[in-house]
Amino acid sequence: MDMDETKILIVGGSSGMGLALARRCLAEGSGVIIAGRNAARLNAARDELDRPAALATAVADISREAEVAALFARIGRLEHIVSTA
Known part of the structure; x- marks a missing residue:
């Protein structure tokens, strides 16, 4: 699958x-946003993945509707959403 120029949100993307x-996904050329509740874990994952131009992080608790709405308002259009949370 050609993943270049795709934008993917991975909820629960800071571990496992x-x-x-x-x-x-980063290795395949996608832009990735990892989301989770813990900013420190997201920052550690960002440092481990070491792809600053293609990777963004977002602190959000998906059990809170307002936080999910705010997350989608911030990140805009996506090609894929994955939830491992």
């Missing part, structure tokens, strides 16, 4: 399967 998927 979400982090592994973020790594793979």
Whole structure:
């Protein structure tokens, strides 16, 4: 699959399967946003992935509707959404 120029949101992307998927998508040329509740874990994941131009992080609790709405308002159009949370 050609992943160049795609934008992917991975909820729960700071560890485990979400982090592994973020790594793979970045390697395939996608722009990735990893979201989670813990800013420190997101920052550690960003440092580990080391792809500052293609990776963004977003602190959001997906159990809170207002935070989810604000997240989508900030990030705009996406091609894919993955939830590992």
